[in-house]
Amino acid sequence: MIHSLFIINGASDVFMEKHWKTVIGKSICDYFFEAQSKCANPEDVPPVIATPHHYLINIYRNSLYFVAVLTHELPPLFVLEFLHRIMDVFEDYFSECTETSLKDNYVIVYELLDEMLDSGLPLATETNILKELIKPPNIFRKMANIVTGDNTNISNTLPTSQLSNIPWRRMGVRYTNNEAYFDLIEEIDAIIDRNGVTVMNEIQGYIDCCIKLSGMPDLTLSFVNPRLLDDVSFHPCVRLKKWEGERVLSFIPPDGNFRLISYHIGSQNAISIPLYVKHNIQFREGSSGRFELTVGPKQTMGKTLEAVVIECSMPKSVLNCTLTPTQGKCTFDPVKKHLVWDIGKIESNTQAAARLPSLRGNIVLTTGQPLPESNPVLNVRFTLNQIAISGIRVQRVDMHGEKYKPFKGVKYITTVKNGRFQIRT
Numbered sequence: 001m002i003h004s005l006f007i008i009n010g011a012s013d014v015f016m017e018k019h020w021k022t023v024i025g026k027s028i029c030d031y032f033f034e035a036q037s038k039c040a041n042p043e044d045v046p047p048v049i050a051t052p053h054h055y056l057i058n059i060y061r062n063s064l065y066f067v068a069v070l071t072h073e074l075p076p077l078f079v080l081e082f083l084h085r086i087m088d089v090f091e092d093y094f095s096e097c098t099e100t101s102l103k104d105n106y107v108i109v110y111e112l113l114d115e116m117l118d119s120g121l122p123l124a125t126e127t128n129i130l131k132e133l134i135k136p137p138n139i140f141r142k143m144a145n146i147v148t149g150d151n152t153n154i155s156n157t158l159p160t161s162q163l164s165n166i167p168w169r170r171m172g173v174r175y176t177n178n179e180a181y182f183d184l185i186e187e188i189d190a191i192i193d194r195n196g197v198t199v200m201n202e203i204q205g206y207i208d209c210c211i212k213l214s215g216m217p218d219l220t221l222s223f224v225n226p227r228l229l230d231d232v233s234f235h236p237c238v239r240l241k242k243w244e245g246e247r248v249l250s251f252i253p254p255d256g257n258f259r260l261i262s263y264h265i266g267s268q269n270a271i272s273i274p275l276y277v278k279h280n281i282q283f284r285e286g287s288s289g290r291f292e293l294t295v296g297p298k299q300t301m302g303k304t305l306e307a308v309v310i311e312c313s314m315p316k317s318v319l320n321c322t323l324t325p326t327q328g329k330c331t332f333d334p335v336k337k338h339l340v341w342d343i344g345k346i347e348s349n350t351q352a353a354a355r356l357p358s359l360r361g362n363i364v365l366t367t368g369q370p371l372p373e374s375n376p377v378l379n380v381r382f383t384l385n386q387i388a389i390s391g392i393r394v395q396r397v398d399m400h401g402e403k404y405k406p407f408k409g410v411k412y413i414t415t416v417k418n419g420r421f422q423i424r425t
Contacts, residue, residue, distance in 0.1 A: 001072060001120035002079065003054075004028075005086075005113065008065040009099045012036065016102060018113045020120050024054075024069055032056050032067055048076050059083045062097050085125050086116060092127045092257065093136050105137050126168045128256045166216070168237055168254040174214045178406035180253075180397065181210040182221070182260070185413045186388050189420040190273065194375075201271045203390050204417065206262040211253040218401040221249040221260075224393040231264035265390045272299040274384055274414065275346070277310070279425045281375045289363030291323060293341070293378075296356045297348040301387055308343040308382045314363075315372035323361030330359055339376075375425040382421075384414040 004024045007016040012033055014026050031051045039045050042060055049056040055070040057079040066083045089112060090097040094105055102109055111134045115124050124130055186205040193199050211217075223229075226247035234240065235251070235258060242250040249260065265271065280292040297305055308328075314321070314337040321332040321339060328343040343357050365371075394410045 001070065001074065002068050002082070002117060003071050003120060004069040006032075006065075006067045006069070007102065008032070008067060010042065010063040015099060016106075016109065018110060020117055021071075028054060028056070028069055029067065032058065032065070047080060057083070059087070061087055064097065064099065082122055082125075085122075086113070088259075089116070089125070089127055089130060108134060108137055126254055127258070128170070128254050129168065131256075132170065166237075166252055168235075168258075169216070169252060170255060171216075173216075173255050175212050178213045178404055179210075180213060180219070180399075180406050180408045182394065182397070182408075182410045183208045183210075183413065184388050184392065184394065184410065185415065186265075186390055186392075187415055187417040187420075188271075188273075188389065189417050190422070192273070192423045194279075194424050196276065198273060201273065203265040203271060204262070205265065205388070205390065205392065207260040208257070209253060209260050210257050211255065213253070213255075213399070213402070213406055214404065215402045216252060217399050217406075218252050219250070220398045220400070221251075222395045223247070224395045225391060228265055228390060228392055229263045230266060233262045235260050265392075272389055274298060274300045274389060275305055275308070275380070275382060277378060277380065277423050279378065279423070281425050283315075283363070283365065283371045283375075285371065287319075287365045287367045289318075289365060291321060291363050292358070292360045294356055294358040295343060295346065297346055300348045300384060302348055303384055303387050304348060305346040306344075306383045306385065308346055308357075309380070310341045310343065310359075311379045311381075312339050312376040313337055314339055314376055317366050317369040317372055318363055319366050320364040321361060322364070323359050325357065325359045326355070327357035378423040378425060380421045380423060381416045383416075386412055387414055388412045389414040 003021050004017065004019045006014050006026070006029055008014050008029065014029055017026065028051070031049055032045070035049050036045050042063070045058060045060065045065070047058060049058070053071070055073065056067055057070065057076055058065050058067040059080060061084075066087065068079050068083060070079065087097050090102065090109070093108065093112070094101040112130060115130060115133050117123060124133065184205065184207050186203050189200070189202045189204065190198060191200040234243070237251040237253060238261065239250045242248055251260070274297065276296055276298045278294040280290065283289040293310065295308065295310070316337060318337055320334055323330050323332070325341060325343075328341060330339070330341045332339045341359050346357060397408045397410070399406060
């Protein structure tokens, strides 16, 4: 049972708190701040912190900590999943979940928390149901609230889903154009050593849906190679026995946007790395050094690498970098010692292979400082459209229970978890 929730920004300031039982003072967060002070990175704070009388369970996203306070022991994953769900709902309502967006929509935040949790237990977590209970913000509603003095966004009528046998779908849905879109997105988490050998390579994937279908459609989605999927997490609408028996997703979908499944593909499967980076980073005696990078496509199956960015944090002894890119833009912050090379697109055709993007130049070191003990780690980001790098493909999508023929579309995207594609130099 969740007793209280504290929302903390990156500066360790509690700017929102919600209590479902008696009020717990902010001083309980001192245990969290103590654990935070011992961590070099914000993501390293232990997700579960035990205190003499409470448990603090937290997540970190978008430079915000969501800290749940429990008075009794609960499965931690249950609470972590619920906290992520809260942030997902805020992102759906406000387009982003940041300190600014939450403060700008203070009233709606508390109204949502009241509906999502009842007496410390999750109640309504589906966005389409919540939007019937609490109206999403827009400029016209804000102006009307200012004129009328009405600060509430709660609907005057019960949601129609209360009359439905399906708790995540309301009755009487009608659309002029019936459409179903499925985005299969895979995020690569990889570490490559200085010799180009892949030390670790995993994929976290998920299928996000936008379903706008009339009536009560019953959908089935089948894969070409479903055995690749491991550690699968389903939306409550998925019939689990159908998946276990036939490896087919059978479900009556919620109306609108939702995440159908998330899955994991471990390093035991052969996962292709779609790009390579050749590097030559040298720190020389004196006050100089050399920095050279070349980036090229690798096993992209003819697709273009997009939004390619390479970042690295240089050692403290680096005073400045004078680097020239053959493509894109390179910036170096001499205060934070942070280097960013925004490359853009990298074509996979043979003509482009002769002019691969490269970055070359000199490094200026602080005089009298010892040479850095190790070279910096390169963090790479990119997007690869129209392909799922694991090889997962949707075979077909069928609809039952309704007579019309909807438009169905499937899109594949491969991208990188922020800061999780690392090349050690």
